[in-house]
Amino acid sequence: MVVDPLILIGAVAVGGVLIGGGVHFIPVGGAPAAIATATGVGTGTAMLAAGGGMTGLITAAAATTSPLWLVILAGGAGSALMLGITMLVGNWVYIWGVGCVPSSAKVTHDPITKYEQSKFVTPGTEGHGIPTVCFVSGIIGGLLSGFGGALAYYFLYYSLIATPGYAIPSGAYVSLGAATLAGTFALGLFFVNSVIASYNIGGTIEGFHDPKFARLPRAALACIIASAIVGALGVLLVQGGSF
Amino acid sequence: MSENGRGPNSVDKRKPLALGIVGGLIGIYLTPINPIIGPLLAALGAVCGIVWGADAIARVASYGLGTGVPSIGYMSLAFSLVGALSGLSVAVYLGTSYTWIGPVLGVVLAMIVGAIVAGLGLTVLKMKIPILMRCTIELAGAASISVLGFSAAIAGSYAMPNILHSVIIPGYIALFFILNTMAIQHPFNACLGPNENRTRTLKLAFSTAFIAMAITGVIAMPFSSAWYVIAIVGAIGWFVSITSFIQASKDEAALVKWTGWWPHEEGEDFDKEVKEIKEA
Numbered sequence: 001m002v003v004d005p006l007i008l009i010g011a012v013a014v015g016g017v018l019i020g021g022g023v024h025f026i027p028v029g030g031a032p033a034a035i036a037t038a039t040g041v042g043t044g045t046a047m048l049a050a051g052g053g054m055t056g057l058i059t060a061a062a063a064t065t066s067p068l069w070l071v072i073l074a075g076g077a078g079s080a081l082m083l084g085i086t087m088l089v090g091n092w093v094y095i096w097g098v099g100c101v102p103s104s105a106k107v108t109h110d111p112i113t114k115y116e117q118s119k120f121v122t123p124g125t126e127g128h129g130i131p132t133v134c135f136v137s138g139i140i141g142g143l144l145s146g147f148g149g150a151l152a153y154y155f156l157y158y159s160l161i162a163t164p165g166y167a168i169p170s171g172a173y174v175s176l177g178a179a180t181l182a183g184t185f186a187l188g189l190f191f192v193n194s195v196i197a198s199y200n201i202g203g204t205i206e207g208f209h210d211p212k213f214a215r216l217p218r219a220a221l222a223c224i225i226a227s228a229i230v231g232a233l234g235v236l237l238v239q240g241g242s243f
Numbered sequence: 244m245s246e247n248g249r250g251p252n253s254v255d256k257r258k259p260l261a262l263g264i265v266g267g268l269i270g271i272y273l274t275p276i277n278p279i280i281g282p283l284l285a286a287l288g289a290v291c292g293i294v295w296g297a298d299a300i301a302r303v304a305s306y307g308l309g310t311g312v313p314s315i316g317y318m319s320l321a322f323s324l325v326g327a328l329s330g331l332s333v334a335v336y337l338g339t340s341y342t343w344i345g346p347v348l349g350v351v352l353a354m355i356v357g358a359i360v361a362g363l364g365l366t367v368l369k370m371k372i373p374i375l376m377r378c379t380i381e382l383a384g385a386a387s388i389s390v391l392g393f394s395a396a397i398a399g400s401y402a403m404p405n406i407l408h409s410v411i412i413p414g415y416i417a418l419f420f421i422l423n424t425m426a427i428q429h430p431f432n433a434c435l436g437p438n439e440n441r442t443r444t445l446k447l448a449f450s451t452a453f454i455a456m457a458i459t460g461v462i463a464m465p466f467s468s469a470w471y472v473i474a475i476v477g478a479i480g481w482f483v484s485i486t487s488f489i490q491a492s493k494d495e496a497a498l499v500k501w502t503g504w505w506p507h508e509e510g511e512d513f514d515k516e517v518k519e520i521k522e523a
Contacts, residue, residue, distance in 0.1 A: 030310075030311070031311070044310055044311045044313070044314055045310065045314065046310070046311070046313055046314040046317045046318075047313075049317075050317070165335075165403075165404065165407065166407075176412050177407055177411050177412045180411050180412060180414050180416065180417065181328070181411050181416070183417070184324065184411075184416050184417050184420060185325055187321070187417070187420065188320075188321035188322065188324055188325050188420070189321070190321075191317045191318055191320070191321035192318050192321045192322055192360065195310065195314045195315065195317065195318035196318075196360070196363065196364070196368070198310045198314055199308070199309070199310060199364055199368050199370055200368050202309045202310075203308075203309040203310040203311070218367055218368060219368070221367050222363040222364070222367040222368055225359070225363055225367075226356075226359065226360050226363055229356055229359050229360075230322060230325060230356065233322075233325045233326055233329040233352065233356065234325070234329075236329035236330075236332050236333050236336075236352075237325070237328055237329050237332050238332070239332050239333060239335065239336035240328070240329075240331060240332025240333075240335045240336070240403045240407075241332075241335075242335060242336055243335050243403070243404050
């Protein structure tokens with residue numbers, strides 16, 4: 001398969017928007033959530049991108065020789081699974097360790113379960129733990145980001161193996177150099193877009209029910225420009241295989 | 244905190260900048276001179292880059308990005324790593340007589356992407372950090388020099404085919420991504436606060452840079468005959484710098500030790516503590 005450079009840039013730009021948009025769905029609580037005074041996972045987007053992104057890329061890379069749709073699904077499944085585990089284990093700590101009820105101060109009733117929230121929010125906090133709506137939102141975010149990372153990985157991998165420097169060695173199924181470089185590139189894309197999204201939301205967000213979610217178009221614009229530039233660097237990377 | 248996020252206890256921002264650009268690029272370009280000394284100089288160049296990056300991140304993160312100190316470090320390393328490798332790749336495309344252009348082109352490409360991302364932050368995302376542009380560009384340069392330096396130290400050359408064989412295929416490139424981010428973002432993340440002294444922060448930056456260099460030396464074992472030199476020099480540098488950092492921390496903690504903590508209660512305890520301090 002020969003990948004046109006413009007298709008590579010387009011795939012990376014779309015992947016970047018999916019990652020940046022996906023971050024807006026993930027309940028990122030930051031430092032306040034780490035001390036159970038805000039809803040969400042108690043860490044920043046960079047760490048969640050590292051966890052979800054790396055797992056998604058490992059599952060996507062495991063499906064390298066499969067068709068595009070399977071690679072993308074594998075990436076999404078890996079990221080969503082990792083974020084799901086992170087939120088579940090985080091919730092165990094909040095419920096049985098800290099001893100608080102998962103609740104959000106941003107909405108009066110959980111949009112999915114319709115459970116009342118305000119009664120359970122500790123006065124002086126922004127909520128705590130990961131209520132159902134945040135968990136569902138986080139799974140959607142993980143799926144979207146995983147799709148984006150896998151898309152970028154797939155197209156860069158196939159661009160690279162078309163060059164003599166990264167060609168698949170005879171007797172092997174995958175080119176190790178191309179897979180490593182495409183994986184690191186896609187991981188870089190995860191970090192760039194998750195941090196841009198993080199700047200947009202001021203470090204914390206609860207999910208699609210959060211008022212900050214309305215800022216999504218602004219981040220999508222920034223992500224598509226930044227990712228297209230990174231995609232152009234990807235085209236230059238492919239030139240490095242011509243030896 | 245005064246203008247540009249610099250308090251009274253800060254160093255001249257031109258010094259780390261000069262150290263990073265000049266020291267870093269000289270180290271990388273001297274890699275091919277000798278199979279032992281060359282890789283050592285490349286690794287020391289990466290150390291210079293990391294110290295420069297630690298100073299740049301300290302200046303920008305003094306403003307409070309809202310996302311923590313590490314996030315901008317990860318972002319810079321991400322596009323700098325891609326930019327640095329793209330620079331080397333363009334040199335391959337231009338032909339073997341243009342190999343020398345690779346590292347400097349990599350640093351420039353990384354800085355351009357840094358400028359664009361910072362510009363997006365300031366215009367589209369409407370961030371209100373006046374030095375974001377300058378510091379992101381500096382961080383991009385520092386991060387790309389650190390990646391190129393350690394890669395050249397392992398490969399013994401800054402040409403893309405060698406780096407592909409001994410850094411990318413074994414997967415060390417992913418390690419450098421995280422290792423260099425840690426080395427660049429940790430010093431300020433550990434030292435930030437109202438009483439931050441930039442000289443002390445940079446002492447910690449030297450120690451994280453040298454320990455990263457020592458790790459680079461150890462993982463260079465299968466590919467470089469200079470691995471033990473890099474590892475030993477890195478370990479010695481780490482010991483000297485961490486000792487100096489601990490001494491600086493103790494010296495500054497003396498302020499607390501001499502005056503004591505705030506009194507538990509007004510009255511007897513306070514008088515007793517003052518008396519103890521006077522006697523000591």
